[in-house]
Amino acid sequence: xxxxxxxxxxxxxxxxxxxxxxxxxxxxxxxxxxxxxxxxxxxxxxxxxxxxxxxxxxxxxxxxxxxxxxxxxxxxxxxxxxxxxxxxxxxxxxxxxxxxxxxxxxxxxxxxxxxxxxxxxxxxxxxxxxxxxxxxxxxxxxxxxxxxxxxxxxxxxxxxxxxxxxxxxxxxxxxxxxxxxxxxxxxxxxxxxxxxxxxxxxxxxxxxxxxxxxxxxx
Amino acid sequence: xxxxxxxxxxxxxxxxxxxxxxxxxxxxxxxxxxxxxxxxxxxxxxxxxxxxxxxxxxxxxxxxxxxxxxxxxxxxxxxxxxxxxxxxxxxxxxxxxxxxxxxxxxxxxxxxxxxxxxxxxxxxxxxxxxxxxxxxxxxxxxxxxxxxxxxxxxxxxxxxxxxxxxxxxxxxxxxxxxxxxxxxxxxxxxxxxxxxxxxxxxxxxxxxxxxxxxxxxxxxxxxxxxxxxxxxxxxxxxxxxxxxxxxxxxxxxxxxxxxxxxxxxxxxxxxxxxxxxxxxxxxxxxxxxxxxxxxxxxxxxxxxxxxx
Ligand SMILES: NC(=O)c1ccc[n+]([C@@H]2O[C@H](COP(=O)([O-])OP(=O)(O)OC[C@H]3O[C@@H](n4cnc5c(N)ncnc54)[C@H](OP(=O)(O)O)[C@@H]3O)[C@@H](O)[C@H]2O)c1
Numbered sequence: 086x087x088x089x090x091x092x093x094x095x096x097x098x099x100x101x102x103x104x105x106x107x108x109x110x111x112x113x114x115x116x117x118x119x120x121x122x123x124x125x126x127x128x129x130x131x132x133x134x135x136x137x138x139x140x141x142x143x144x145x146x147x148x149x150x151x152x153x154x155x156x157x158x159x160x161x162x163x164x165x166x167x168x169x170x171x172x173x174x175x176x177x178x179x180x181x182x183x184x185x186x187x188x189x190x191x192x193x194x195x196x197x198x199x200x201x202x203x204x205x206x207x208x209x210x211x212x213x214x215x216x217x218x219x220x221x222x223x224x225x226x227x228x229x230x231x232x233x234x235x236x237x238x239x240x241x242x243x244x245x246x247x248x249x250x251x252x253x254x255x256x257x258x259x260x261x262x263x264x265x266x267x268x269x270x271x272x273x274x275x276x277x278x279x280x281x282x283x284x285x286x287x288x289x290x291x292x293x294x295x296x297x298x299x300x301x302x303x
Numbered sequence: 304x305x306x307x308x309x310x311x312x313x314x315x316x317x318x319x320x321x322x323x324x325x326x327x328x329x330x331x332x333x334x335x336x337x338x339x340x341x342x343x344x345x346x347x348x349x350x351x352x353x354x355x356x357x358x359x360x361x362x363x364x365x366x367x368x369x370x371x372x373x374x375x376x377x378x379x380x381x382x383x384x385x386x387x388x389x390x391x392x393x394x395x396x397x398x399x400x401x402x403x404x405x406x407x408x409x410x411x412x413x414x415x416x417x418x419x420x421x422x423x424x425x426x427x428x429x430x431x432x433x434x435x436x437x438x439x440x441x442x443x444x445x446x447x448x449x450x451x452x453x454x455x456x457x458x459x460x461x462x463x464x465x466x467x468x469x470x471x472x473x474x475x476x477x478x479x480x481x482x483x484x485x486x487x488x489x490x491x492x493x494x495x496x497x498x499x500x501x502x503x504x505x506x507x508x509x510x511x512x513x514x515x516x517x518x519x520x521x522x523x524x525x526x527x528x529x530x531x532x533x534x535x536x537x538x539x540x541x542x543x544x545x546x547x548x549x550x551x552x553x554x555x556x557x558x559x560x561x562x563x564x565x566x567x568x569x570x571x572x573x574x575x576x577x578x579x580x581x582x583x584x585x586x587x588x589x590x591x592x593x594x595x596x597x598x599x600x601x602x603x604x605x606x607x608x609x610x611x
Contacts, residue, residue: 095533096480099395100362101579107366163364164395 098274100164105275106218108160109227109234115155122148122232123211126241130207136248142182145242148232149179156235171267175235178260182242187254195250199298202290203247209286210240221277236283239264243287247294262287336553336592338384341572343473344522345497350415352566353591354387355380355584356528356577362395372579374404379581381411383588389500389526389575390439391419391450392431398438406440416441417498417526419450419477425457432465446498448475452483452490459494473497479528481509491517503527503571504536505564505608515570524572527565531576536561539611546607552600553593558583562590564604567597 113119122144129141153175162168214237215228229237239261246258265284272280340349360376363369380388390397398418405414418435420428432447447465449458455476462474475498478487484501491499491514499518503510504527518525531537540557554560558576565574576587596604 092480099359099393101359103579104363104366104369107363107369111366160364164362166393166395 094270094274095276098271099166102275102277104164105271106223106227108156108164109229110224112156112160112233113226113228113230115151115233116230118151119230119232122151123230126231127211130245136203136245139186141245142186145245146179146182148238149175149182149242151232152235152238153179156233171235171264174260174264178242178257181257181260185254185257187249187252195248196298196301198301199294200248201297202293203244206244206247206286206290207241208244210237210244214240214283217279217282221279235264236268239268240283240287243290247290251298258291262291336594338588338591339566339595341566343497343524343572345473345524350573351384351386351591352571352573353385353562353588354389354415354417354526354573354575355385356575357388357390357397357401358394358577359533360577360579361390361397361400363400364396365399370400370403371407373400374407375581376579376584377401377404378408379584380588381408381413383585384413384591385588386413387415387417387446387526387573387575389417389528390435391421392435393419393421393450398435402437402439410440414441415445417446417448418444419448420458420462421450421453423454425454425461428454428458428461432461443469444471446473446475447471448477448498448500450477452476452478452486455490459490459496463495473524475499475524475526477501477526477528481507484509484514488513488517491521491523496523498524498526498572500526500528502529503565503568503574504530504532505561505605506532506536508605511568515568519570525570527571527574530562530565530574531558536608540608543611548600548603551594552596555589556586558586559590560604560608562587563595564601564608566591567595567601 125144126141126148129138129144130136132138153172157168157172157175161171165171211231215230215234216225218227218229219225231237231241243258243261243265246255246261249255262284265287269281269284272278272283339352341352342349361373363373388401390401392398405411416439418439420431422428422431432444436442436444447462449455449462459474459476462471465471466474475496476487476490476494477500478484479500479502481502487499487501490496499514501510501514503515503525507529510525515525517523537557545554545557545560549555549560552563554563562574562576565571578584578587
């Protein structure tokens with residue numbers, strides 16, 4: 086225990102920030118697939134209110150599985166000993182997304198105002214987050230795209246879950262949240278403190294969703 | 304006549320003239336001056352005092368562009384007279400990337416291959432070493448070390464047996480960040496090891512108290528890891544100019560200042576700075592040429608650095 090106390094967070098980081106960024110540049114070769122899943126996601130969100138389209142579960146599950154295989158297993162695991170564990174975590178989330186259906190009974194429907202945090206989070210994740218790191222000089226080739234980059238995929242999924250009624254389906258919430266925290270710790274260790282925005286936004290959206298829903302039910 | 308021989312001739316000629324030297328001529332002189340080598344006490348074999356670490360810097364996976372660039376870092380290392388490369392199975396893909404670079408360079412004969420065994424089970428040690436050998440593309444390592452003293456009793460027994468069979472030349476143990484020095488000391492007192500590796504730099508000087516004197520007394524070579532405290536010491540100096548007296552021992556930049564401080568300690572055999580950049584490699588390798596500070600100057604260096 087005493088020995089662990091002598092480690093900094095940055096001592097546990099085994100790759101450089103440059104190598105981390107290169108992962109996205111390389112993973113982005115799959116951009117046509119990401120585009121396809123992104124378009125399917127937007128259509129699914131558009132067609133039915135409050136993200137109720139059943140196809141969305143499959144789109145999101147496909148995105149998590151793609152990240153598990155093409156990002157974590159294929160690339161990240163080469164430079165991070167925890168990469169395979171992350172791949173497994175993402176595959177489990179893909180399975181949860183498929184298995185956990187929600188009985189969208191009207192009594193459970195999310196009040197309209199309470200869907201706002203979810204919509205905001207999805208909009209941010211799809212339109213702004215991919216380019217977030219450009220602010221610190223990352224190349225455009227390293228944009229963090231939905232269905233390729235874990236952070237963006239986790240944020241979109243959280244946003245979608247926040248649109249959904251609070252049922253068993255919310256059991257798919259912890260893994261994206263855990264990932265957001267892992268990502269923040271990784272960025273802090275890489276001396277990119279802006280990384281804490283990812284879990285911060287996720288938690289803010291979750292908090293807002295719960296507060297608005299509770300307030301509306303009073 | 305190759306470039307180094309030409310410059311050696313040039314250097315000895317220039318040294319006779321006490322004229323002020325231009326930067327280019329000073330560079331030429333520096334390259335021409337012999338690189339400092341120190342003996343491994345247990346054998347007398349002399350190795351260059353600046354080696355190369357590979358934690359983080361060589362962990363780039365199978366990224367083709369990054370691998371090609373790291374091969375250039377290795378090329379610079381050997382061109383500047385480097386020998387020891389230190390790695391570990393703990394460093395992700397670093398061993399594979401080193402092996403790839405060595406193959407591109409045609410396996411330079413100057414290589415002093417040093418890796419570690421890092422597994423909590425003594426039984427798994429031999430397989431792990433065989434994997435490392437395959438990744439580096441070497442028939443045998445010059446030095447095998449027990450990483451962070453993990454399961455050291457079992458691994459040292461394996462390594463000693465390998466040494467007896469001629470399957471490795473030297474054995475050692477490592478630690479870092481000032482951890483477990485008491486246990487390290489115990490191992491140094493009781494085990495017939497050739498090398499010990501621990502953190503030593505101008506700020507982290509704890510090893511000067513007991514470990515370095517013990518290494519000298521027991522005839523154990525000492526490898527200094529984290530010479531720049533993972534780069535933080537170089538960042539700390541920022542844009543500040545070097546003290547002018549650093550030129551007296553052939554020092555032109557802060558990395559050289561920090562490295563000369565380390566390798567000029569009589570009980571230190573070599574330092575293993577890690578870098579991912581060719582220009583940094585050249586800078587670091589310059590530190591083993593052009594003179595070394597004496598004991599009094601070393602104290603002055605430490606005081607100067609502490610006052611920054
Ligand atoms: N327990 C153990 O066995 C143990 C523990 C720690 C370390 N080690 C060994 O010791 C080696 C060295 O330690 P370390 O890698 O932790 O840290 P280090 O060598 O003290 O510092 C490496 C850092 O310094 C920077 N750097 C190197 N040369 C530079 C220059 N000329 N100018 C500016 N920056 C420069 C590098 O960045 P650039 O890439 O940008 O040059 C890199 O970020 C390790 O790689 C490893 O092989 C062993």
